[in-house]
Amino acid sequence: MAVISFLEEHRTWVLTGESCTYALRLDEDDVPTHVHWGPPLPEADVVELMESTLPWWDGFNDPNEGLGELAADGGTRYWTPALQVRFADGTRALEWRYADHDVTDGHLRLFFEDRHYPLRITLHYRLRGAVLERWTELGADTDVEVVRADSATWALPVFEDYRLSHVTGRWAAETQLHRSPVPHGETVFGSRRGITSHHANPWVMVDDGTATEGHGEVYGIALAWSGSWRLTTTRSSTGRLTVSGGFGQDGVVHRVGPGRPLTTPVAAGLYTDGGFGAASRAWHAYVLAHVLPHPDELRPVLYNSWEATGFDVTEAGQRALAERAAALGVELFVMDDGWFGARTGDHAGLGDWQVNRERFPDGLKPLVDAVHGLGMRFGIWVEPEMVNPDSDLHRAHPDWVLHHPHRRRSELRRQLVLNFARPDVAAWAHEWLDRLVGSQGIDFLKWDMNRPFSEAGWPGERDQDRLWVEHTRAVYALLDRLRADHPGLRIEACAGGGGRIDLGVLTRTDQVWTSDNTDALDRLRIQHGYGQVYPARAMSAWVTDNPNFVTARSVPLEFRFHVAMAGVLGLGGDIVHWPEDDLTLARELVALYKDIRPVVQHGALYRLRPPVDDGVTALQYVHGDRVVVFAYRQAAHFNAPERPLRLAGLDPAHRYLDPDSGVTHSGAVLLARGLPPGLPTGDFASRVVRLERVKI
Known part of the structure; x- marks a missing residue:
């Protein structure tokens, strides 16, 4: 429980939380001044710290400089x-x-x-x-x-x-x-x-x-x-x-x-x-x-159609992918770009958020109903903050984009940025998003943002600089309003991959797209950096096809799954054309993920061996009586012997059962000496170990 005290005689405030004390005071000029941030301290010790401050300087070197709150x-x-x-x-x-x-x-x-x-x-x-x-x-x-x-x-x-x-x-x-x-x-x-x-x-x-x-x-x-x-x-x-x-x-x-x-x-x-x-x-x-707005939820296993179809989106093609995804155990089907306007490529249609009737003659509802009938939720890709110059929206409202008079409008990805700081633009975005979600039965939005600002002007506005803040706040307000109006809606934040990951966007979204790079080997390092601050519960990770479209690297399917299973598991490959052996393995691994999902998404993370070289890396999640260990060999060199992984966060007085092998391990031994990874031979070898604390 947080405790906040005011030491009136010393004009000092002391804030004590779960694991630290923070203290500040007013100096003789009423300037709020730092006193302490660190280990818990009683109030008397905080006062002692203030007494050690030297109010002296020689005109060049102030010993108290930098202490302003x-x-x-x-x-x-x-x-x-x-x-x-x-x-x-x-x-x-x-x-x-x-x-x-x-x-x-x-x-x-x-x-x-x-x-x-x-x-x-x-x-x-x-x-x-x-x-x-x-x-x-x-x-x-x-x-x-x-x-x-x-x-x-x-x-x-x-x-x-x-x-x-x-x-x-x-x-x-x-x-x-x-x-x-x-x-x-x-x-x-x-x-x-x-x-x-x-x-x-x-x-x-x-x-x-x-x-x-x-x-x-x-x-x-x-x-x-x-x-x-x-x-x-x-x-x-x-x-x-x-x-x-x-x-x-x-x-x-x-x-x-x-x-x-x-x-x-x-x-x-x-x-x-x-x-x-x-x-x-x-x-x-x-x-x-x-x-996070719904922290207690378990994020569903999703399938996303982008890498399978690109812009070549049809109702029949999406139905085929959905049927295959449902058979693999997927719980959320997400249709990506290409479903609206003249969006047959990245050159046109962005901003025209009406269903493409050539591709969906009867609208989206038949596909949405079919996905729901397969026992899955339905999600859809949107990019509300962007517009193609070749679009009906831009032709009608060229002033809605960020721009300066007498300056070119720089296009990146053939896109311009809409000025969400304008109330009319924000109102337009809410109207079509609210209608899309409400009328079509949309359960999930993948909200993308595929380019940064340029020519960030607002002709006619006296205070143009405010768009830098108000654009972001308008996005926040729109997300908040959609959530309030549609309590069942869940949202993934994306910005060309991991371009919008922070505590602000996580306050109003359920997960983030970590990177457009789904190469499992690269993802080990991307996910390692992400996890320093942000939890696995919000880390979207996909299993996609070989060779990877970013790196052209081929990695075994099991390794790809095991890397993605350390976060929120998704599938993104062309699963209609996967061989039967891959489909069988995928069904097994999706089922395994559903079993370990509570531990991964709600458990405490321990990094056992970071991916700082190309050898073995490992991490562990602990949640209640359950433990999940992920071990990965990136590359094998010189027939190096396998070193045990010293686990963490266990109870040394208990034993832990591996339900897959039937072997029990002493918690004290796992902490002191470790668990043999038991990795298969060769490069890109991986293993998931489940442990359960045995009741004594």
Whole structure:
């Protein structure tokens, strides 16, 4: 249970959650100032920490620099600013004045004003389990330009050294994990693309360079935002490190005024002393408990038609795929691109969301009914934020796209971006989506977004920069409204693969498409980086055909299944043409996945051996009395002997039964000495081991 205390004599607030204490105070100038973030501390120890702070500096080196809770620009504050404002008369410096505070149900609000100008700042703190959520609200009675408005500044303890963990990538190679020393000065991670992006993801973790998977202090910060964003680490010569982050990018100005407040997205912070593994498990628990809209559900096994048919979509072809999918045990059938307008390729029709009557003479309802009759739910692909120039929508409303006067409209994938910040565009999107879902009996939307912003202008609008924030918020609002109007609807977020994965989109979707790259070998590393913060419960993973359409690599079907079964299992191959042996194996593995699904989707993840080389990698899920181990040999070299996998998260006082072999194992032995993987010989060998705790 979260506890928030106010030490009035010291003007200090202490927040204590499941595994950490966070404390801040007001300094003599009313500036909200950091005191502690880390292991749980009693209030008396927090007071002792304040007494050790030295209010001295020599004019060049301020020992307290960087301790601002929201580092503001102005005066003698030279740290990376989290808040920069410009008033109507050109004044830029902010001077804090404390007004009041409020505590309600684990939520602390601190109210401030500028000492002269009518600017109001509210700092929010909310404890949810092991995670502290922070965000900022700005309001003003006259127009104020906000040059930068981060959600929070996070000050870390002074360590001997710092190491940074984060992910980078590109299309079809998302979420590649990197760990490296934190450079001195400012290091910026971010996206200027209007979406989260394939190239970086809005989270970082920091340790002192000695943390391992199972030991050591780790601090993590993650943004709940799906538009442009940035996280800045600042490391000074005095040893202090901060992480500041929020939405926005250089050159984009927010305008706050009467009736136009600004609220930043949540920046979530997490501390653990249990290493990277404990950090990931805490993030996963937070997402399941406080982020995902239907966390207790088991995500269904799905089939998606894209790789089987491409744009060559017909009712007969989709029925054939659906019948085969149902026979394999699939529970959700998803028809991808090509069902609407003149969409026979990527060159035309996007934006014209009417059923193509040449392909579906009687509309979609006969196919939807047939899929439902096979015992499956029906899903459909949409890309509401995009339009082809060759479309009826664009010909009727060329002003609806992002554009600048006298500048070309850059096309990527032969598409332009619709400006969802416009109320008429958002209303149009809601009308056809609401009609599609409601009239056709749609159970599931695969919501795609296949290109970043360009020429992000809004001719005729006085405050054009607001589209960078309002577009994303309009997408959020539309998703929220569809969910409210259609409680049974489930949604998958996609952006050309993993271009929109973050805590913001997960708040209103049920799963995310991790990458367009379904190559099982590459997916091991993509899924490894994804799982540092985000849970398997939301990680969509498909089994597709050989050779893989991205890498041209051929991998055994069992290996492909076993990799995809570590998340939300899907099938995406041309299953109508699979040989009978493959179909038989697929039915068996789908059945196996359904058995282990509660453990994978709701269990605690332990990374036993990461995919850092081309040898054996393994991971484990624990849920209640059940354990599932996935082991993969990527490549075999020099006839290397098989090393046992030391399991984790078990009860050493109990025994564990392998129901497939009938053998029981001591929990203490599995923890101390490990489990032989028992992998078949050769490359691309894999195995799934099920264990059940034996009642004593």
